[in-house]
Amino acid sequence: MSNRLDEVMAQARACRLCADLPLGPRPTLRASATARLLIVGQAPGTKVHATGIPWNDRSGDRLRDWLGLDRPAFYDESRIAILPMGLCSPGRYPRGGDLPPRKHCAPQWHTRLLPLLPQRALTLLVGRYAQAYYLGSAAGTDLTTCVAGWRTHLPNGLLPLPHPSWRNTAWLRRNPWFEAALLPVLRARVETILSATGVII
Numbered sequence: 001m002s003n004r005l006d007e008v009m010a011q012a013r014a015c016r017l018c019a020d021l022p023l024g025p026r027p028t029l030r031a032s033a034t035a036r037l038l039i040v041g042q043a044p045g046t047k048v049h050a051t052g053i054p055w056n057d058r059s060g061d062r063l064r065d066w067l068g069l070d071r072p073a074f075y076d077e078s079r080i081a082i083l084p085m086g087l088c089s090p091g092r093y094p095r096g097g098d099l100p101p102r103k104h105c106a107p108q109w110h111t112r113l114l115p116l117l118p119q120r121a122l123t124l125l126v127g128r129y130a131q132a133y134y135l136g137s138a139a140g141t142d143l144t145t146c147v148a149g150w151r152t153h154l155p156n157g158l159l160p161l162p163h164p165s166w167r168n169t170a171w172l173r174r175n176p177w178f179e180a181a182l183l184p185v186l187r188a189r190v191e192t193i194l195s196a197t198g199v200i201i
Contacts, residue, residue, distance in 0.1 A: 002032075008116060009031060009113070012112075012113070013027045015027050015087065015108075021090065022091035023091060026044075026052065026089070028048055028053075028054050029082060030054060030077045031077070031082070031113060033116060034078050035077070035117055035120055036080075036194055037194060038080075038081045038082075038117060039080065039124045040133075042086065042126065042163060043084050043085060043088065043100075043101035043102075044087075044088065045057055045098055046092070055082065062165075063164040066161070066187075067186065068191065069190070083109075084101065085106045085133060086101025088102075100129065122190070122193055124161055125160045126164070127162070131143075131146050131160045134158060135160070138153070144171075144175060148175075148177070154189075159186065161186075
């Protein structure tokens, strides 16, 4: 299993299907066969593209705060896999904000990688692109409805979250239940999952 994962990860990192991207292709992902937590985000931003480190920006700082993890724990590849909907930075709109992830990326790579992550106990669906892809019609028509229904998805090992972008600060203020009700459950679940022992490959 581990050798097969290494092989597919190498193929994903060498992917050049989107050679026309504004910044060029630079697939950014992390995974190991022992990972217990999978984070499915949107796509790398320009800072992540420059460094090659996923969530290495202000959004990542907020996400780590939500999870109750410091950087060493967050980047422990043996426990946490990071697989965005688009592996490469899609570029930015002329007036700011990242473009959507390329639609063909997740079908190309997620379908090949997920079966090779057999120990995952929780998948975080960060933002609407991940939610729509993994939840389908159950994602609802808007972010608030989807995230507010988190209790419905948690028994299936899925948890929808808003994107931790600072652009969503106003959303967080309008929805105080997110920090009051969801985050304590998220942090407790993450702590339990990552402290689990006896993982067998």
